[in-house]
Amino acid sequence: MIAAVTSLGGIGLLAALALGAAARKFAVEVDQRESAIIDVLSGANCGACGYPGCGAYAKAVVEDGVSPSLCTPGGQGTVEAIARIMGVEAEAAVPQVAVVRCQGDNRKAKEKYRYLGLADCNAAQKLADGPKACPGGCLGLGSCERACPFGAIEMTADGLAVISREKCTGCRKCVAVCPRQVIAMAPREATVHVLCNSHDKGAAVRKYCEVGCIACQICRKTAPEAYVIEDFLARVVYEHHEQAGPGVEKCPTRCIRDFRQGYPEGSSFRAPGTDVSSDVDAGANEKVAG
Amino acid sequence: MRMKTFSGGLHPPDSKEFTATRAIEDCPLPEELVVPLSQHIGAPATACVQAGDRVRKGQVIGEAGGFVSVPVHAPTSGEVVAVEPRPHPSGRALPAVVIRADGEDAWDEPMPLLDPAAATVDELRGRIRDAGIVGMGGATFPTHVKLSPPPEKPIDTLILNGVECEPYLTADHRLMLEESERILDGIAILQKILGVERTFLGIEANKPDAIERMASLGADRSIEVVPLEVKYPQGAEKQLISAIAGREVPSGGLPMDVGVVVQNVGTCAAIADAVLRGRPLIERIATVAGAAVKQPKNLRIRIGMSLRHLVEACGGTLAEPAKIIMGGPMMGMAQLSLDVPATRGTSGLLLFTAEQVLKRPEGPCIRCARCVQACPARILPTSIAAYARLEMMDEAEALGALDCIECGCCSYSCPAALPLVQSIRHAKAAITARRRKG
Numbered sequence: 011m012i013a014a015v016t017s018l019g020g021i022g023l024l025a026a027l028a029l030g031a032a033a034r035k036f037a038v039e040v041d042q043r044e045s046a047i048i049d050v051l052s053g054a055n056c057g058a059c060g061y062p063g064c065g066a067y068a069k070a071v072v073e074d075g076v077s078p079s080l081c082t083p084g085g086q087g088t089v090e091a092i093a094r095i096m097g098v099e100a101e102a103a104v105p106q107v108a109v110v111r112c113q114g115d116n117r118k119a120k121e122k123y124r125y126l127g128l129a130d131c132n133a134a135q136k137l138a139d140g141p142k143a144c145p146g147g148c149l150g151l152g153s154c155e156r157a158c159p160f161g162a163i164e165m166t167a168d169g170l171a172v173i174s175r176e177k178c179t180g181c182r183k184c185v186a187v188c189p190r191q192v193i194a195m196a197p198r199e200a201t202v203h204v205l206c207n208s209h210d211k212g213a214a215v216r217k218y219c220e221v222g223c224i225a226c227q228i229c230r231k232t233a234p235e236a237y238v239i240e241d242f243l244a245r246v247v248y249e250h251h252e253q254a255g256p257g258v259e260k261c262p263t264r265c266i267r268d269f270r271q272g273y274p275e276g277s278s279f280r281a282p283g284t285d286v287s288s289d290v291d292a293g294a295n296e297k298v299a300g
Numbered sequence: 301m302r303m304k305t306f307s308g309g310l311h312p313p314d315s316k317e318f319t320a321t322r323a324i325e326d327c328p329l330p331e332e333l334v335v336p337l338s339q340h341i342g343a344p345a346t347a348c349v350q351a352g353d354r355v356r357k358g359q360v361i362g363e364a365g366g367f368v369s370v371p372v373h374a375p376t377s378g379e380v381v382a383v384e385p386r387p388h389p390s391g392r393a394l395p396a397v398v399i400r401a402d403g404e405d406a407w408d409e410p411m412p413l414l415d416p417a418a419a420t421v422d423e424l425r426g427r428i429r430d431a432g433i434v435g436m437g438g439a440t441f442p443t444h445v446k447l448s449p450p451p452e453k454p455i456d457t458l459i460l461n462g463v464e465c466e467p468y469l470t471a472d473h474r475l476m477l478e479e480s481e482r483i484l485d486g487i488a489i490l491q492k493i494l495g496v497e498r499t500f501l502g503i504e505a506n507k508p509d510a511i512e513r514m515a516s517l518g519a520d521r522s523i524e525v526v527p528l529e530v531k532y533p534q535g536a537e538k539q540l541i542s543a544i545a546g547r548e549v550p551s552g553g554l555p556m557d558v559g560v561v562v563q564n565v566g567t568c569a570a571i572a573d574a575v576l577r578g579r580p581l582i583e584r585i586a587t588v589a590g591a592a593v594k595q596p597k598n599l600r601i602r603i604g605m606s607l608r609h610l611v612e613a614c615g616g617t618l619a620e621p622a623k624i625i626m627g628g629p630m631m632g633m634a635q636l637s638l639d640v641p642a643t644r645g646t647s648g649l650l651l652f653t654a655e656q657v658l659k660r661p662e663g664p665c666i667r668c669a670r671c672v673q674a675c676p677a678r679i680l681p682t683s684i685a686a687y688a689r690l691e692m693m694d695e696a697e698a699l700g701a702l703d704c705i706e707c708g709c710c711s712y713s714c715p716a717a718l719p720l721v722q723s724i725r726h727a728k729a730a731i732t733a734r735r736r737k738g
Binding site: 122123126127128130132133136137138139 | 390391392634636659689719722723725726729730
């Protein structure tokens with residue numbers, strides 16, 4: 011009994027000493043700044059910075075002098091923290107958020123054919139450019155939802171991706187996976203967006219979508235600074251986004267939305283602290299139907 | 301006697317009885333033809349006519365856009381009314397030349413006739429390119445490219461593909477019976493270009509009349525007719541080489557890597573027309589069938605005729621088609637409407653009724669391995685599809701996803717109705733896209 015305890019204990023002690031010695035001998039020297047940066051990063055390993063994980067980004071900042079402003083999920087606070095650790099001036103990072111530029115779900119936009127294949131937008135897009143008649147519309151099969159590491163995207167019952175501005179960190183993974191470039195990045199502070207991605211002429215858009223941009227120029231007339239029309243599609247000039255308000259009410263197809271008034275009808279998310287009065291959406295429906 | 305074949309594959313009901321005995325009929329000319337400039341794999345042709353121009357039958361209306369490209373010719377005489385994007389069988393709107401027929405159907409000056417015995421190999425190859433000849437089995441790969449193997453890859457065997465393993469299609473079958481001379485003339489030209497030692501013609505055993513006819517005619521022209529087991533996809537290039545020559549095309553390789561060139565019998569007939577009659581590829585034989593078609597037929601169609609016109613030439617429809625397929629039911633392309641033009645690759649047009657296209661609900665994989673047994677490429681469809689669904693493309697690639705020939709045997713054989721071939725196709729696209737990115 012005693013022999014067994016001593017021998018086993020002895021082996022354990024020897025092994026512990028050997029391991030301890032090896033740990034000291036072969037220890038990898040980590041730059042103090044590197045571990046400090048890892049501590050202030052979001053730790054999501056989302057890849058938004060372009061590096062495979064937070065550790066690799068921290069190493070790149072320390073060793074290669076990569077910009078400290080690449081961690082979009084961390085926001086301005088993280089940028090400043092990294093800049094302090096590195097002793098450099100913090101660059102102003104404009105916090106970005108992803109926006110689904112489409113409201114054409116299965117009720118509001120027509121389909122070319124019934125798609126019965128894999129529930130994946132990229133697979134569907136390969137079949138005659140996707141089932142949705144609009145060449146820029148959301149296919150609604152949820153590839154972005156699955157790609158989002160933060161659970162910020164949800165599909166509505168009618169097949170439209172909706173992004174929670176609260177959960178979105180701006181990592182751009184959904185932008186990369188969408189085969190139709192429906193999702194785009196926009197400054198977080200801007201709340202007015204043109205929710206359409208069709209570059210077809212107005213007459214064509216009207217045929218397949220109730221809520222598409224018909225390039226009628228009305229938004230531009232109400233707020234000339236805040237909108238541009240390019241290739242039959244209106245876009246908010248985000249430098250002047252605070253002037254974009256009037257376009258929301260005047261848009262005849264209601265494809266311009268202000269997220270402060272809540273997300274488009276049919277969305278699963280609502281902006282915090284704003285109770286969407288039901289008459290806003292009811293009004294929108296009337297105008298579309300008319 | 302046990303017939304030659306490849307490993308794997310399966311036998312769907314071949315449904316050829318509707319048209320196998322129906323002689324080829326000329327499809328009447330419509331008023332308007334829409335000729336797509338993109339009718340082959342490779343760079344699309346560029347239009348060289350504009351609205352208002354008068355064209356004659358056989359005149360070049362689109363010039364080849366590169367080495368892997370061929371010109372496009374006017375299918376009839378008439379006036380060009382537009383050069384604009386029009387709905388294309390691929391589902392997109394692609395540039396096309398719209399011709400209003402004048403009804404005269406007058407030929408342009410034919411290209412000078414060539415004597416295959418006197419002409420050089422380069423002249424013959426050039427003619428095949430200028431006549432716009434592409435693989436007419438449906439893949440539409442420019443033929444002159446296939447006939448230009450690099451010198452380090454000597455070709456000793458020519459295999460003619462008269463298999464027609466897709467259900468319903470009988471166009472090649474009728475061509476072999478009714479216009480065998482055109483095919484034989486084309487084969488002689490191919491033999492000259494490639495300088496091959498042996499020439500085989502593979503035909504599935506369910507066409508005994510075609511086997512007999514081609515064997516009797518081919519005997520004194522050193523063409524060996526090989527009857528093949530009735531099995532899908534017997535007409536796929538690699539499977540045909542394996543069955544006839546017993547050679548294995550390596551993964552990622554081409555038939556020329558094992559000294560073989562494969563050509564469809566319809567392509568041979570078109571080559572004969574181009575060389576001996578100076579005529580470009582403006583027509584082909586196509587089978588129009590399916591339960592929704594009133595009188596299934598084999599038609600001689602012009603490139604650019606709308607699918608609706610072909611159906612009308614067959615007496616119209618019995619019921620609203622629930623599914624329209626251009627090509628065969630296994631590998632053909634579903635169409636969004638009948639208002640798209642027939643192209644050089646249109647080997648068939650199938651209109652199915654709702655009862656014929658019932659979709660079974662998808663179930664779980666029960667590991668029965670029927671897809672593995674059926675796979676002629678000898679890869680593991682169920683595993684690759686599972687990886688593809690999990691977006692694990694490295695693993696899918698390691699299992700040989702790129703060797704998939706997309707024949708659909710796996711999906712067809714799956715008792716759980718899993719979309720196996722679709723998943724593998726998705727993986728293939730993701731892998732090649734990533735390779736391009738580097």
